[in-house]
Amino acid sequence: SQELEQSPQSLIVQEGKNLTINCTSSKTLYGLYWYKQKYGEGLIFLMMLQKGGEEKSHEKITAKLDEKKQQSSLHITASQPSHAGIYLCGADSPGNFNKFYFGSGTKLNVKP
Amino acid sequence: KAGVTQTPRYLIKTRGQQVTLSCSPISGHRSVSWYQQTPGQGLQFLFEYFSETQRNKGNFPGRFSGRQFSNSRSEMNVSTLELGDSALYLCASSWAGGPQETQYFGPGTRLLVL
Numbered sequence: 001s002q003e004l005e006q007s008p009q010s011l012i013v014q015e016g017k018n019l020t021i022n023c024t025s026s027k028t029l030y031g032l033y034w035y036k037q038k039y040g041e042g043l044i045f046l047m048m049l050q051k052g053g054e055e056k057s058h059e060k061i062t063a064k065l066d067e068k069k070q071q072s073s074l075h076i077t078a079s080q081p082s083h084a085g086i087y088l089c090g091a092d093s094p095g096n097f098n099k100f101y102f103g104s105g106t107k108l109n110v111k112p
Numbered sequence: 113k114a115g116v117t118q119t120p121r122y123l124i125k126t127r128g129q130q131v132t133l134s135c136s137p138i139s140g141h142r143s144v145s146w147y148q149q150t151p152g153q154g155l156q157f158l159f160e161y162f163s164e165t166q167r168n169k170g171n172f173p174g175r176f177s178g179r180q181f182s183n184s185r186s187e188m189n190v191s192t193l194e195l196g197d198s199a200l201y202l203c204a205s206s207w208a209g210g211p212q213e214t215q216y217f218g219p220g221t222r223l224l225v226l
Contacts (some may be wrong), residue, residue: 031212035217040117042202042219080200092211092212099168
């Protein structure tokens with residue numbers, strides 16, 4: 001089965017600082033998704049990356065996909081308290097596209 | 113467009129009981145997936161339905177079942193509840209559950225088994 005490993009598991013940053021979260025897959029990535037979750041709530045879709053080298057941005061969040069390394073990174077610039085939450089990466093299962101796998105999540109706290 | 117809705121939002125049951133959770137997908141979406149989220153195991157795939165048929169199933173016991181109706185609404189049922197079934201149950205919908213297709217999640221149902 002495919003596994004997604006996220007690092008770090010948790011992160012505390014001062015407001016205004018930049019940060020990066022990584023997601024590494026044990027198998028080839030066909031589609032990589034980033035979601036954000038507030039504690040005990042549903043997942044909010046951030047962005048999807050499909051091709052190696054692809055980079056997408058939404059407000060102050062940028063995600064990249066390195067197909068060769070089977071890795072994606074999520075970068076937040078000038079973090080704000082509103083960025084706090086759990087960031088999860090998810091991926092299509094190879095050959096089984098309606099079966100998603102998720103990483104264990106990265107818990108982000110932003111200190112004002 | 114309204115998002116994915118799930119009912120109820122919170123539920124308390126006792127061991128041995130059964131429970132039914134409901135999920136209404138985004139209008140036009142025909143694929144509905146269910147996930148269980150616990151602190152220990154994270155987010156795990158339960159099953160996926162498309163056009164009233166279960167297309168995929170995760171590694172959960174047969175006590176976990178589901179169904180989908182002709183209007184794409186889905187229900188999941190857990191019979192003979194165990195303490196370990198306490199979790200946040202999330203459903204997600206997508207257009208057809210195809211490759212590289214974004215899934216949109218509901219707010220979840222938090223189930224507590226006493």
